[in-house]
Amino acid sequence: MPSLDSDARQLRLLIDGVADHAIYLLDPEGYLRSWNTGGERIKGYTAEEVIGTHFSRFYTPEDAANGAPARGLRIAREEGRFTAEGWRVRKDGSRFHASVVIDPILEGGELIGYAKVTRDTTERFQHEERLGVARDALLQSQKLEAIGKLTLGLAHDFNNLLNIVINSLELVEHYTLEPKAKRHLQGAMRAAERGALLTRQLLTFGKGHALIAERHAVGRIIGEAMDTLRRACRAGVTLEAHLAEDLPEIDVDREHLEAALLNLVSNSRDAMPGGGHIAITASLRDCAPPHATDQPASRFVCIEVSDDGEGIATEDLVRVFEPFFTTKDIGKGSGLGLSQVFGFARQSGGFAELKSAPGAGTTVSVCLPVSRESE
Numbered sequence: 620m621p622s623l624d625s626d627a628r629q630l631r632l633l634i635d636g637v638a639d640h641a642i643y644l645l646d647p648e649g650y651l652r653s654w655n656t657g658g659e660r661i662k663g664y665t666a667e668e669v670i671g672t673h674f675s676r677f678y679t680p681e682d683a684a685n686g687a688p689a690r691g692l693r694i695a696r697e698e699g700r701f702t703a704e705g706w707r708v709r710k711d712g713s714r715f716h717a718s719v720v721i722d723p724i725l726e727g728g729e730l731i732g733y734a735k736v737t738r739d740t741t742e743r744f745q746h747e748e749r750l751g752v753a754r755d756a757l758l759q760s761q762k763l764e765a766i767g768k769l770t771l772g773l774a775h776d777f778n779n780l781l782n783i784v785i786n787s788l789e790l791v792e793h794y795t796l797e798p799k800a801k802r803h804l805q806g807a808m809r810a811a812e813r814g815a816l817l818t819r820q821l822l823t824f825g826k827g828h829a830l831i832a833e834r835h836a837v838g839r840i841i842g843e844a845m846d847t848l849r850r851a852c853r854a855g856v857t858l859e860a861h862l863a864e865d866l867p868e869i870d871v872d873r874e875h876l877e878a879a880l881l882n883l884v885s886n887s888r889d890a891m892p893g894g895g896h897i898a899i900t901a902s903l904r905d906c907a908p909p910h911a912t913d914q915p916a917s918r919f920v921c922i923e924v925s926d927d928g929e930g931i932a933t934e935d936l937v938r939v940f941e942p943f944f945t946t947k948d949i950g951k952g953s954g955l956g957l958s959q960v961f962g963f964a965r966q967s968g969g970f971a972e973l974k975s976a977p978g979a980g981t982t983v984s985v986c987l988p989v990s991r992e993s994e
């Protein structure tokens with residue numbers, strides 16, 4: 620009857636019993652001298668396939684080329700231990716995230732090999748990565764909320780002041796017949812109206828502007844806005860809409876949706892000074908909002924505006940929804956377009972997302988909730 624009496628047998632059974640760690644011995648040059656069940660399970664090779672071969676076969680070609688395997692052995696030898704996390708390759712070519720420890724084995728002060736333990740940490744790594752993304756989204760959303768509150772107070776006061784200016788200018792214009800003075804007055808009025816428009820956008824971002832939501836078919840709103848949107852594009856910029864059929868109607872503030880579309884199309888146009896293509900699509904998406912991933916998935920009509928323009932620098936990506944963030948020259952952009960889009964989407968119970976990379980175009984999605992009864 621098999622027993623646990625021999626030390627060597629006990630050790631063998633112990634090492635083989637650890638199925639979630641690859642535990643094996645290397646000779647001083649890095650060739651495999653033993654293998655366990657964990658190694659077979661994690662990396663996919665049987666003992667016959669790997670014993671006698673060099674352990675660098677488990678590294679990615681990039682790491683093998685930059686000398687990572689030899690470096691690991693050297694650090695273990697010189698410092699008494701080497702630990703690392705990184706990507707390794709299975710027999711079938713797929714990659715897994717590994718936590719690795721290499722210990723030198725010494726006998727009478729002389730190096731006779733290495734003990735290597737590798738653990739598959741892919742799941743933990745992916746979980747942490749997902750957590751990181753959710754945390755970033757939450758921080759970003761909290762930052763925008765705070766800026767929104769700050770902006771709101773200012774925008775209210777400013778809006779009231781501008782209304783007084785506009786009313787007074789209208790009155791003065793009424794009493795003035797002198798043509799030159801009239802022209803100046805009209806210039807002042809246009810500037811004040813532009814200011815009022817900006818404060819209205821700020822109010823949307825800061826949730827100080829009540830939305831008037833009514834049941835609409837998004838496809839129709841986009842269809843009817845196409846003429847205005849095309850006029851906003853310069854020569855060489857084409858604009859097309861592809862809308863999924865049978866989209867449910869949603870409760871939305873039409874005026875704000877039109878303003879959001881105009882803001883997005885204007886941004887795309889500005890990103891394509893040499894011409895290009897803008898596509899507007901609308902489709903259904905079932906998901907949890909990215910700022911509240913713990914919420915159950917629900918249904919959204921997602922309107923996407925994509926361009927093949929210059930894209931956005933990675934360091935700017937986290938800032939583009941902030942009010943007043945602009946990379947445009949003074950007088951060219953006020954940095955409020957995307958904050959209006961963001962504020963409008965969030966106030967409508969949905970969310971806005973932006974994907975972009977330098978040189979690879981930009982896609983902004985405005986996702987608006989589908990109310991239960993219209994599903």
Ligand SMILES: Nc1ncnc2c1ncn2[C@@H]1O[C@H](COP(=O)(O)OP(=O)(O)OP(=O)(O)O)[C@@H](O)[C@H]1O
Binds near residue numbers: 928929946955956
């Ligand atoms: N489609 C896009 N392609 C490339 N960059 C973009 C795009 N959309 C936005 N951006 C970048 O994000 C910044 C902020 O956009 P936002 O619409 O908020 O402000 P703006 O366009 O600069 O000014 P405003 O819209 O108030 O006139 C832009 O200055 C630009 O750098």
Ligand SMILES: [Mg+2]
Binds near residue numbers: 882885952955
């Ligand atoms: Mg803009």
